[in-house]
Amino acid sequence: TQLLEQSPQFLSIQEGENLTVYCNSSSVFSSLQWYRQEPGEGPVLLVTVVTGGEVKKLKRLTFQFGDARKDSSLHITAAQPGDTGLYLCAGGINTGTASKLTFGTGTRLQVTL
Amino acid sequence: DAGVTQSPTHLIKTRGQQVTLRCSPKSGHDTVSWYQQALGQGPQFIFQYYEEEERQRGNFPDRFSGHQFPNYSSELNVNALLLGDSALYLCASRKLGAGNQPQHFGDGTRLSIL
Numbered sequence: 001t002q003l004l005e006q007s008p009q010f011l012s013i014q015e016g017e018n019l020t021v022y023c024n025s026s027s028v029f030s031s032l033q034w035y036r037q038e039p040g041e042g043p044v045l046l047v048t049v050v051t052g053g054e055v056k057k058l059k060r061l062t063f064q065f066g067d068a069r070k071d072s073s074l075h076i077t078a079a080q081p082g083d084t085g086l087y088l089c090a091g092g093i094n095t096g097t098a099s100k101l102t103f104g105t106g107t108r109l110q111v112t113l
Numbered sequence: 114d115a116g117v118t119q120s121p122t123h124l125i126k127t128r129g130q131q132v133t134l135r136c137s138p139k140s141g142h143d144t145v146s147w148y149q150q151a152l153g154q155g156p157q158f159i160f161q162y163y164e165e166e167e168r169q170r171g172n173f174p175d176r177f178s179g180h181q182f183p184n185y186s187s188e189l190n191v192n193a194l195l196l197g198d199s200a201l202y203l204c205a206s207r208k209l210g211a212g213n214q215p216q217h218f219g220d221g222t223r224l225s226i227l
Contacts (some may be wrong), residue, residue, distance in 0.1 A: 006156075033215050042117070042203050042218035043156070085124035087154050092215075098169040099144060099207060101216060 003027075004091055006105035013079055014112045021074045021087055021107045029091035032065050032072045033101070037086040046074075079111045115140060116220035119204050125225045126194050129135055129175075134222045136188045144168075145187040146216060147179060148203040156203055163209055181217030199226045 005094040006018045008112045013019055024030070044093045045060035047056050049065035049072065052106040060083075072089055118137045136186045138145050146169045148156035149178050158171035162181035185206075191198055201223050205216035 007127075021119070033216075035218075040220070040223075044219045045215050045217065048215045090155075098161065099146070099209070099216070100158050100161060100169050101148075101156075101172070101205070102158070106153075106155045 004015055004089055004102055004109050006087075006089060006104035008107060009105065010108050010110075015080055015113050016078050017111075019026065019076050019079060019109070021076075021089075021109075022071070023073065023089035023104050025091060025102075026070065027102075028069050029067075029102075030094050031092040033090045033092060034063055034072070034074055034089060035088045037088060037106075043088055045076075050074070077098065078108075081111045081113060083089045084109060084111050114134050117142075117204055117206050117217050118212075119202075119219040119222050121222060122163045122220070123223045123225075125227060128194055128196060129194045130194050131190065132194060132224065134188070134191075134202050134204075134224070136187045136204030136219060137205075138139060138187070138204075139217050142206035142208050142217070143185050144207050144209045145181060145185065147187070147189045148205065149173070150201040150203055150220050150221070152200070159189070193227050196226050 033048045034046040037043040047063045052067045053066045054070045060077045087107045090101040121133045146161040150156040160170040164180045176192045178190045201221040203221045205218045207216045211220040
């Protein structure tokens with residue numbers, strides 16, 4: 001059974017602070033995706049990383065895929081209230097017609113003024 | 114270009130009833146997956162459809178079944194509803210064979226069982 005563990009589960013910080021969310025697994029994935037989900041909505045894709053060691057930046061967000069493709073991190077610089085939401089990592093294994101995503105437990109982030 | 118659309122947005126049922134949820138994939142996508150997201154948790158994979166066949170299934174009982182139509186839209190059926198089936202049901206679509214193209218999610222159907 002593939003499991004993805006995220007830490008921390010909850011994070012409450014003030015505007016302007018930096019934070020890092022971790023996503024760890026004992027399994028290797030073809031790709032690792034990060035989503036943000038707000039109440040009443042579905043997950044919205046932030047980034048996909050596919051190569052071990054890959055680093056991608058999206059404005060104030062930096063995503064890294066571990067060398068062994070088992071873990072990932074999301075770093076947010078100078079957090080803003082608009083960053084508030086549930087952050088989900090999801091590992092994908094694409095073989096033939098299969099494309100199942102295994103989701104992490106989620107990190108709920110609250111950024112206050 | 115419409116994204117993934119799901120209907121209905123909310124639904125209330127009682128124990129023992131049956132429910133059908135619907136999903137239209139994003140334009141150009143041919144693969145549909147269904148996920149169950151309980152409150153405070155990450156989504157759990159139910160199953161995936163491609164070419165009108167179930168291709169992969171998660172750890173869900175046979176009460177959960179689905180269908181994909183020739184226009185790629187899909188339905189999720191749940192029989193003999195239990196209180197524990199209360200959750201947000203998410204549909205996701207992607208284009209198969211497009212490498213590591215990500216799945217795109219709809220906003221889900223919130224199912225409440227009384």
